[in-house]
Amino acid sequence: MKELKEFTIPFVGLKLGKHQFNFELNKAFFEHFEYDEFNNAAINLNVLLDKTSTLLEFTLTFDGSVNVACDITNELYDQEVSGSYKFVVKFGEEYNDENEDLLIIPHGSYEVNIQQFIYESIVLAMPSRKIHPGVEDGTLKSDILDKLEELSPKAIDEESAVEDENTDPRWDSLKKLLTDK
Structure with missing residues (x-):
């Protein structure tokens, strides 16, 4: 060089x-x-x-x-x-x-x-x-940050919790077997 x-x-x-x-x-x-x-x-x-x-x-x-x-x-x-x-x-x-x-x-x-x-x-x-610095203190507004927040694992957990409440009643008796151990 x-x-x-x-x-x-x-x-x-x-x-x-x-x-x-x-x-x-x-x-x-x-x-x-x-x-x-x-x-x-x-x-x-x-x-x-x-x-x-x-x-x-x-x-x-x-x-x-x-x-x-x-x-x-x-x-x-x-x-x-x-x-x-x-x-x-x-x-x-x-x-x-x-x-x-x-x-x-x-x-x-x-x-x-x-x-x-x-x-x-x-x-x-x-x-x-x-x-x-705007990411660390939360003042930065960006499309990328909004998309990351939307796709974060926390949002996925909330969606699966909603699905668990609406389960088919035929499977409830099988779930009892898992908790009886």
């Missing part, structure tokens, strides 16, 4: 200590990863780089909202998303990103691209079930 240049951080000219970078993420960032769950995105990302003589420690802190479809009604709404993620970049013989919290880059590297860590931390911060 092609790297986005804006998320490549050149660390070779930075002094030892903490350095801060700020980014604004939108839908285009997620389209780069071919992730189409978000209709729109407005996320503020704060990257804190703590440079030491042997390693680089990154802390990603993000907050904002993404426009997604509700899992129940398919209505669009803005889902708040926030979180943080820490990972370490060390120097080694060759590039290795097998460990999710540790990135090893070759000696002599002068920059590191953090776009994959940003993408994964935001997508994993999303709730597993996306439910419109």
